[in-house]
Amino acid sequence: xxxxxxxxxxxxxxxxxxxxxxxxxxxxxxxxxxxxxxxxxxxxxxxxxxxxxxxxxxxxxxxxxxxxxxxxxxxxxxxxxxxxxxxxxxxxxxxxxxxxxxxxxxxxxxxxxxxxxxxxxxxxxxxxxxxxxxxxxxxxxxxxxxxxxxxxxxxxxxxxxxxxxxxxxxxxxxxxxxxxxxxxxxxxxxxxxxxxxxxxxxxxxxxxxxxxxxxxxxxxxxxxxxxxxxxxxxxxxxxxxxxxxxxxxxxxxxxxxxxxxxxxxxxxxxxx
Amino acid sequence: xxxxxxxxxxxxxxxxxxxxxxxxxxxxxxxxxxxxxxxxxxxxxxxxxxxxxxxxxxxxxxxxxxxxxxxxxxxxxxxxxxxxxxxxxxxxxxxxxxxxxxxxxxxxxxxxxxxxxxxxxxxxxxxxxxxxxxxxxxxxxxxxxxxxxxxxxxxxxxxxxxxxxxxxxxxxxxxxxxxxxxxxxxxxxxxxxxxxxxxxxxxxxxxxxxxxxxxxxxxxxxxxxxxxxxxxxxxxxxxxxxxxxxxxxxxxxxxxxxxxxxxxxxxxxx
Numbered sequence: 001x002x003x004x005x006x007x008x009x010x011x012x013x014x015x016x017x018x019x020x021x022x023x024x025x026x027x028x029x030x031x032x033x034x035x036x037x038x039x040x041x042x043x044x045x046x047x048x049x050x051x052x053x054x055x056x057x058x059x060x061x062x063x064x065x066x067x068x069x070x071x072x073x074x075x076x077x078x079x080x081x082x083x084x085x086x087x088x089x090x091x092x093x094x095x096x097x098x099x100x101x102x103x104x105x106x107x108x109x110x111x112x113x114x115x116x117x118x119x120x121x122x123x124x125x126x127x128x129x130x131x132x133x134x135x136x137x138x139x140x141x142x143x144x145x146x147x148x149x150x151x152x153x154x155x156x157x158x159x160x161x162x163x164x165x166x167x168x169x170x171x172x173x174x175x176x177x178x179x180x181x182x183x184x185x186x187x188x189x190x191x192x193x194x195x196x197x198x199x200x201x202x203x204x205x206x207x208x209x210x211x212x213x214x215x216x217x218x219x220x221x222x223x224x225x226x227x228x229x230x231x232x233x234x235x236x237x238x239x240x241x242x243x244x245x246x247x248x249x250x251x252x253x254x255x256x257x258x259x260x261x262x263x264x265x266x267x268x269x270x271x272x
Numbered sequence: 273x274x275x276x277x278x279x280x281x282x283x284x285x286x287x288x289x290x291x292x293x294x295x296x297x298x299x300x301x302x303x304x305x306x307x308x309x310x311x312x313x314x315x316x317x318x319x320x321x322x323x324x325x326x327x328x329x330x331x332x333x334x335x336x337x338x339x340x341x342x343x344x345x346x347x348x349x350x351x352x353x354x355x356x357x358x359x360x361x362x363x364x365x366x367x368x369x370x371x372x373x374x375x376x377x378x379x380x381x382x383x384x385x386x387x388x389x390x391x392x393x394x395x396x397x398x399x400x401x402x403x404x405x406x407x408x409x410x411x412x413x414x415x416x417x418x419x420x421x422x423x424x425x426x427x428x429x430x431x432x433x434x435x436x437x438x439x440x441x442x443x444x445x446x447x448x449x450x451x452x453x454x455x456x457x458x459x460x461x462x463x464x465x466x467x468x469x470x471x472x473x474x475x476x477x478x479x480x481x482x483x484x485x486x487x488x489x490x491x492x493x494x495x496x497x498x499x500x501x502x503x504x505x506x507x508x509x510x511x512x513x514x515x516x517x518x519x520x521x522x523x524x525x526x527x528x529x530x531x532x533x534x535x536x537x538x539x540x541x542x
């Protein structure tokens with residue numbers, strides 16, 4: 001909290017202290033609570049709606065890819081289930097990045113707090129929902145697919161952390177750029193759709209030809225989803241190399257994204 | 273004693289793009305240096321100096337669009353200055369735009385937690401002051417109702433109560449007292465005076481020149497982003513009134529492209 005003798009010097013060069021993000025952690029918490037509260041305030045079924053959309057998609061995809069186009073994966077429903085919520089969460093976070101700064105423009109102009117908080121709280125609210133979804137997924141997979149609790153589930157928290165870092169890293173530049181250029185809002189749905197096909201959501205990364213696998217793995221979601229498939233669907237510990245690669249990729253994307261965010265965030269307060 | 277707020281040669285420039293920037297315009301502007309569309313109007317605040325010590329009140333007056341609110345936002349740290357340096361000591365309590373920062377769908381109680389944390393209060397601090405805030409705002413049972421059903425008076429009372437409960441060292445008030453009724457205004461004034469006696473400093477922006485005369489130890493008259501005059505309250509207010517009453521004002525508030533707030537509102541709405 002702001003201490004009494006907190007001296008603050010603002011010059012054209014100041015971009016805010018990173019420690020401010022920690023100082024405003026209570027704001028972060030209340031924004032996450034608010035995001036969830038507003039979403040479920042006036043709906044009777046509440047969380048059921050959040051589940052219904054992906055469940056419907058899961059049913060459609062399972063039907064299509066087991067009966068119409070036969071994807072050579074056994075227990076296809078379980079495979080799909082182990083990655084679909086990850087994609088769903090990431091996709092929602094990326095779209096929310098296009099409006100999160102606009103949505104809070106009046107908030108940001110009424111008091112000084114780091115804009116990072118807005119991004120982090122939006123991502124966190126989505127990931128709270130995701131955590132519940134993945135919890136339900138686990139229950140289903142443990143009972144109907146593994147008939148036991150695989151030890152690989154211990155890796156799950158690491159995957160969640162990497163996912164959060166990666167998603168926030170991608171959200172950062174999207175958030176500031178969509179304030180400065182409206183084009184981003186039009187381009188992003190297309191990019192997300194392309195990314196959906198370029199990521200192993202309804203097929204596994206093993207089905208991608210060896211010759212382009214290297215290129216394919218440059219897509220950070222390719223690595224991340226493969227890790228989820230290994231841990232949740234196959235119930236095996238992922239190779240350390242793959243885990244390391246996804247970690248390196250996520251952290252560098254997050255770092256680069258944050259540099260862009262910091263560069264433009266104060267301009268966004270004035271324009272948004 | 274060290275001043276709580278110091279501004280040294282602070283400047284701020286805004287450019288108002290006509291509508292949304294498109295990537296195409298940006299490319300053309302960046303790589304060919306050619307102007308696309310209408311030249312964007314600009315607003316510029318320049319050479320703003322200020323020093324406010326403990327217990328004192330500085331008032332900023334001037335026509336609409338002269339940069340008063342911009343100054344408050346710069347001191348609050350909401351905008352970054354284009355030049356100069358701003359130094360503040362202690363917690364800032366800003367009521368810059370009334371009702372802003374409150375969320376219409378949430379109840380009064382939820383908004384107290386939200387707005388309190390925005391102002392930098394901790395959760396335990398908010399809990400400790402909760403009943404005090406509700407009492408001062410005179411919200412009563414409405415505290416459990418979404419604030420979209422509040423009257424504007426209730427909203428302003430709530431926002432002000434939360435801002436004061438954070439016990440700010442630096443008070444930034446933008447026409448804050450103009451909304452409430454007479455009784456609430458008087459209680460606000462008493463509350464502010466209490467903070468000032470406790471060593472806080474206040475910077476107020478107001479069109480209520482009588483209040484300015486009464487409370488301000490120094491008055492700064494802004495005109496088109498520049499300090500036109502500063503000094504004793506009566507002296508500056510009299511000079512200001514003389515120009516307003518006399519011949520056509522130098523800054524026309526209507527046709528003025530330099531009304532930053534209205535422009536930005538419009539921008540946000542598109």
